[in-house]
Ligand SMILES: Cc1cc2nc3c(=O)[nH]c(=O)nc-3n(C[C@H](O)[C@H](O)[C@H](O)COP(=O)(O)OP(=O)(O)OC[C@H]3O[C@@H](n4cnc5c(N)ncnc54)[C@H](O)[C@@H]3O)c2cc1C
């Protein structure tokens with residue numbers, strides 16, 4: 001078994017082939033390669049093994065858990081992070097979180113959950129820690145050459161040939177930083193939320209938080225408690241869903257309605273009604289009126305933002321127009337003078353080891369064209385797991401993507417005609433969306449409604465396995 | 468029946484919206500002196516029994532053979548929290564929770580109606596293997612057998628009262644009488660709703676991860692007729708392993724080492 005300090009690549013006795021350019025390639029036969037040992041990579045590893053496949057998983061960090069290990073240099077998680085999706089929607093469907101955990105566990109609990117998952121299913125012995133994938137190239141026979149080296153660029157490069165590849169490198173680590181006029185002249189401190197770790201970074205300062213996603217709202221709430229002053233800039237109004245509605249976690253209430261197939265319009269109306277009866281009209285506090293209907297942006301689940309706006313500890317302000325030497329000019333002409341600006345403007349997916357056109361992302365915009373957000377036309381042995389932004393928990397979706405891919409690989413051997421039908425479906429369905437109407441914003445490209453999405457996966461699985 | 472034939476069910480909106488409430492769970496264990504990397508076994512007692520039924524002999528014996536051994540008490544049983552309104556779903560929850568809390572992927576061993584709980588849990592937790600001991604998989608046949616052998620103890624259960632099992636149903640005559648009486652006195656009862664669900668419930672969904680399943684029992688069991696044993700085993704594509712002369716409670720009866728040794732031998736080979 002490899003320990004977390006083991007570096008390198010498995011299996012010395014693999015047969016050696018030659019790449020077209022003469023590099024030596026060790027042939028890993030039917031083994032599948034998984035890139036990343038975050039939640040999605042672990043789910044892929046476990047489910048592929050459960051379906052009988054050998055797996056080599058490469059992880060650039062020295063431990064599992066990806067984003068949820070907040071010590072990882074690319075982790076977007078900060079000290080106070082708690083889940084926004086409640087436990088039943090967040091846990092893997094076949095490995096429940098402990099039932100004495102809170103409805104919305106802390107990030108430290110999530111990390112321990114993934115570590116326990118890895119130990120329980122004996123996954124670590126298949127993971128090559130401290131090893132970064134730097135190139136993934138298709139070769140004849142739908143196989144893949146994967147080139148790795150030690151994280152940080154030390155040591156030699158090694159190339160191995162795999163029967164299939166699962167990309168599970170996460171999409172919440174590469175900051176999306178908007179360009180602003182005058183930003184270079186600004187003398188205050190600026191940071192992207194990805195470098196925000198804990199409240200000491202805002203304590204006693206005048207802070208401007210830009211962005212109204214869950215990150216922006218969390219950081220604004222923290223600044224409300226710790227900073228000397230907090231402005232929260234959003235370019236539109238949002239629906240702030242509290243963590244609890246009608247005495248239960250909000251997502252459980254919503255799924256209760258979904259299970260009864262209550263139509264969207266009625267759910268919207270109910271949602272608005274509950275908000276009106278509790279927090280009331282938010283424009284009263286100076287928050288902009290939402291420019292979209294409920295469920296048309298990725299849900300914000302935060303009970304405290306409105307609370308602190310009501311206490312006057314958060315001043316809602318409009319979008320940033322430009323920066324000056326010591327001031328920030330807002331679109332309503334107002335000028336404010338923050339000492340620190342935190343851009344919580346989200347993340348962009350990045351596949352730096354892969355020709356973007358393989359995923360149908362021809363302009364390299366970070367917007368792959370896949371079916372079920374996972375399968376690339378023309379590449380039946382490639383899958384991306386975890387490239388979804390769910391209106392609910394992500395991990396069950398990653399799990400089922402992994403199961404679907406494992407069964408597809410099995411059918412390629414046992415029932416090739418089924419696998420071929422699947423491939424045709426991938427080509428026909430690439431780019432399909434699994435959410436109702438959403439506001440046009442880069443962050444919504446991967447937005448899926450979990451029910452709609454899982455229903456589509458269920459259909460795919462049923463067709464793949466149909467007698 | 469295996470994961471490869473049944474239809475996997477992904478959407479469970481109603482379950483997600485109404486998670487099972489946690490209840491204090493008794494989990495007793497016996498661990499080998501030397502950790503040899505063998506899979507842990509989780510024993511699941513049937514209705515009326517608690518973890519104590521396995522703590523008596525099988526846990527220690529299992530650990531003695533190098534396997535970490537655990538037994539859980541379903542809510543309302545043994546040392547777990549009282550739960551008169553428990554449902555089959557809550558019992559399944561208790562088992563998957565206990566299984567996922569173990570350090571490594573577990574073998575689930577269910578006895579009596581505990582085997583039905585295990586059969587359901589297999590759809591929600593990828594067990595390394597499963598063993599169904601004298602399985603009471605429910606349905607009307609179960610009721611028929613119970614009425615035939617123990618009408619007085621069974622009729623009240625049909626009306627929501629406790630199911631009272633007798634010494635003759637549970638043990639062979641080889642077990643000394645005082646011992647048998649002591650065991651019978653320790654029996655509790657399952658929740659009323661769970662008792663009814665034993666008769667009418669949905670068939671278990673396919674097991675995840677296609678675990679190997681072993682069925683064993685006794686042809687002289689007065690709770691599970693031989694035909695039911697054969698049927699249960701056939702469901703999992705095998706024949707039952709039989710221990711003639713033993714009663715329903717194979718883990719407490721006089722010749723308790725035989726079945727557990729057979730289980731551990733099978734595991735060592737599986
Ligand atoms: C603050 C915050 C809170 C969130 N809260 C929730 C929530 O409540 N519920 C929810 O469901 N989701 C939530 N999310 C979404 C979150 O992205 C996912 O929960 C999850 O972390 C994604 O898991 P993943 O495995 O897909 O990616 P990651 O966790 O990012 O894991 C990717 C792994 O791949 C490795 N890797 C990347 N590139 C390479 C390479 N080239 N070679 C080798 N290894 C590589 C990385 O080191 C990493 O370990 C939240 C996100 C953020 C930012």
Ligand SMILES: NC(=O)c1ccc[n+]([C@@H]2O[C@H](COP(=O)([O-])OP(=O)(O)OC[C@H]3O[C@@H](n4cnc5c(N)ncnc54)[C@H](OP(=O)(O)O)[C@@H]3O)[C@@H](O)[C@H]2O)c1
Pocket residue numbers: 081082083084085172178179193210211212213214215216218234235236297298319344345346347389390441442443
């Ligand atoms: N569990 C938790 O507590 C938690 C915490 C944080 C994050 N998360 C999850 O992590 C993921 C990422 O969340 P995130 O909040 O970091 O990012 P995000 O959801 O992408 O939100 C980015 C925010 O910045 C705004 N924005 C983007 N570009 C902008 C620009 N050029 N100018 C002005 N505003 C701009 C967006 O506005 P638009 O509305 O116009 O797009 C949006 O409000 C999400 O899935 C989220 O649910 C969870």
